[in-house]
Amino acid sequence: MTNRLADIWVYLAATPLLFLALTLLVYQLAYSVYRRAGFHPLLNPVAVAVATLVALLKFSGTSYESYFEGAQFVHFLLGPATVALAVPLYAQFDKLKSALLPIGGALLAGATTALVSAVVIAWALGAGEVTLLSIAPKSATTPIAMGIVERLGGLPSLTAVMVVGTGIIGAIGAKYVLDLLRVTDQAVRGIAIGTAAHGIGTARAFQESEEAGAFSGLAMGLNGLLTAVLFPLALWLARQVL
Amino acid sequence: MLAAITALLLFQLAGEAIAIGFGLPVPGPVIGMALLFAALVLRRSAPAPLRDTAQALVGHLSLLFVPAGVGVMVHLSRLADEWLPIVVSLIGSTLLTIAVTAIVMRALLARAQRRSPR
Numbered sequence: 001m002t003n004r005l006a007d008i009w010v011y012l013a014a015t016p017l018l019f020l021a022l023t024l025l026v027y028q029l030a031y032s033v034y035r036r037a038g039f040h041p042l043l044n045p046v047a048v049a050v051a052t053l054v055a056l057l058k059f060s061g062t063s064y065e066s067y068f069e070g071a072q073f074v075h076f077l078l079g080p081a082t083v084a085l086a087v088p089l090y091a092q093f094d095k096l097k098s099a100l101l102p103i104g105g106a107l108l109a110g111a112t113t114a115l116v117s118a119v120v121i122a123w124a125l126g127a128g129e130v131t132l133l134s135i136a137p138k139s140a141t142t143p144i145a146m147g148i149v150e151r152l153g154g155l156p157s158l159t160a161v162m163v164v165g166t167g168i169i170g171a172i173g174a175k176y177v178l179d180l181l182r183v184t185d186q187a188v189r190g191i192a193i194g195t196a197a198h199g200i201g202t203a204r205a206f207q208e209s210e211e212a213g214a215f216s217g218l219a220m221g222l223n224g225l226l227t228a229v230l231f232p233l234a235l236w237l238a239r240q241v242l
Numbered sequence: 243m244l245a246a247i248t249a250l251l252l253f254q255l256a257g258e259a260i261a262i263g264f265g266l267p268v269p270g271p272v273i274g275m276a277l278l279f280a281a282l283v284l285r286r287s288a289p290a291p292l293r294d295t296a297q298a299l300v301g302h303l304s305l306l307f308v309p310a311g312v313g314v315m316v317h318l319s320r321l322a323d324e325w326l327p328i329v330v331s332l333i334g335s336t337l338l339t340i341a342v343t344a345i346v347m348r349a350l351l352a353r354a355q356r357r358s359p360r
Contacts, residue, residue, distance in 0.1 A: 106347030
């Protein structure tokens, strides 16, 4: 019987189906826990799902490569989902037009802060060069950050982890930081969350309000653009000085 | 819905083609998002099927980051060696970025409102 089960496991683990289904199942369980807890930020579904999946894969001795064979279908949807962010953004077109300059200024300040503070803090505490390169674009969304880091000699897969970690931290912490600063304008909350914490933050912002979500999606896209330009430039400058 | 998915993929494809064609450092999907936004502005409305499909995708945006996040298992030894700088940098920089962005935008909005009182 155990042999038979092992055979079934070996067969299923070799097809993309198992890990695709597992990813969806674990995420939905994590999400239902999150919903039942009244969307408490500390129960962030990405954090819970990632921790559960890593535990399951380690326990069953599965490599990340064989997991990704199945999970890549979910990963692929990041592209079309990024494009789709244009739709909620368009719904806020009038508000966007009226606040073009404040949004531009806030994004420039936020993108620079994200890049510089991440590198300076990690460097001051003794992180190595590969880690520094991989942590710098952490506030940009995954495909952007991975693309830049690959070109500049960091580790794209490590960057993906930093990006997801940043998103989780931002999704958890944004409410507390913004409430502490008494920020009530939904557009300001959205721009701040999306600049710092990309798509995971944006998912969280949509739970605050449709408006915060749309502006967060905008900030995510624009910060991606800014990071793609600022990071190579900052790296070049840093190498001239040091 | 099929038409909406096709449209999203075509905009992404156009974005990828532009990124590669012009050697831009910006990823294709972001350019695709800008193109779709421009198209909606020109069209002056978003078709209902596109709104529904976008809502479905964006509504589960955080699910899409899970496969990349699980990649943490490949880097556990590096994270064990450098956990302090990494953890402090991620938390400190992310929360600082949220605060700076919000403060700057609020100040600029207040200034704009003072200049053109409605």
